[in-house]
Amino acid sequence: MGQGTVRFAKEDDLVRVNELRQQVNELHVQGEPDIFKQGFDKELRDYVYTIFRDPQMKIVVYENDGQIRAYAVLNHIVKPENPFMYKRDYLDIDEFCVDEACRRQGIGMEMIRFIRGYAGEEGFDRLELNMWEFNQSALEFYEAAGFATYRRYMVMEP
Numbered sequence: 001m002g003q004g005t006v007r008f009a010k011e012d013d014l015v016r017v018n019e020l021r022q023q024v025n026e027l028h029v030q031g032e033p034d035i036f037k038q039g040f041d042k043e044l045r046d047y048v049y050t051i052f053r054d055p056q057m058k059i060v061v062y063e064n065d066g067q068i069r070a071y072a073v074l075n076h077i078v079k080p081e082n083p084f085m086y087k088r089d090y091l092d093i094d095e096f097c098v099d100e101a102c103r104r105q106g107i108g109m110e111m112i113r114f115i116r117g118y119a120g121e122e123g124f125d126r127l128e129l130n131m132w133e134f135n136q137s138a139l140e141f142y143e144a145a146g147f148a149t150y151r152r153y154m155v156m157e158p
Contacts, residue, residue, distance in 0.1 A: 004064030004107065006114035009071065013061055014048050016068040020097045021048060031134035057094070060115060062107050070098040070107050072115060076124075091119045093129035096138075112145045 009017060018040075025044065028036040051057050051073055062070035073095035079088040093115065098108045119127045129147065131138050 004062050004069065004110065006060060006062050006110050009052065009059035009061045011049075011052060013059075013063075013068055013071075014052060017059060017061065017071045018045050018048050020068070020071050020099055021095065023100055024095060024097045027135065028132065031132055058118075060111060060118075062098070062111055069102045070096075070111055072096045072111055074115060074118075088126075089124070090126040090128055091115075091122070091124040093127065096129065108141055109145060 021044070022040040025036065025040050029038050048059075052059060056076045058074040060072045060074060061068045072093055075092045075094045077088070077090055077092050079085070081087040096108075096111070098111070116127060129142065130153075131142065133139075
């Protein structure tokens, strides 16, 4: 595989981005079948165009040899001040995937470097993401990339 480039997605990239989004969906269905819907229907496929057109969101891709190998969805989130918390204005990594056939080759780290650089250029002081606990390989990657856990969601059966 040749040298790759991280860049913002073009509309022509979205069909391939959806192929990667389907990998993520299948992983989530397998890990949490009571939460995630099986199949990657038209509504899910079309949603990538909603993301692409949203001015608060960006899609980042990693391309090499003319093929998209990874993508991330970035979401600018503003939470107003409330009686308990100060205003929060940050960049959230809403989706992140490296093609399962291309993992452990440094692509994910290149994506994170690009996203971190973009967040700094745009003046964000915080980059956040959330992930599902079953996905231990993602946790290991995010920790290796420099993310630290600062909050947990917990569950209990009634």
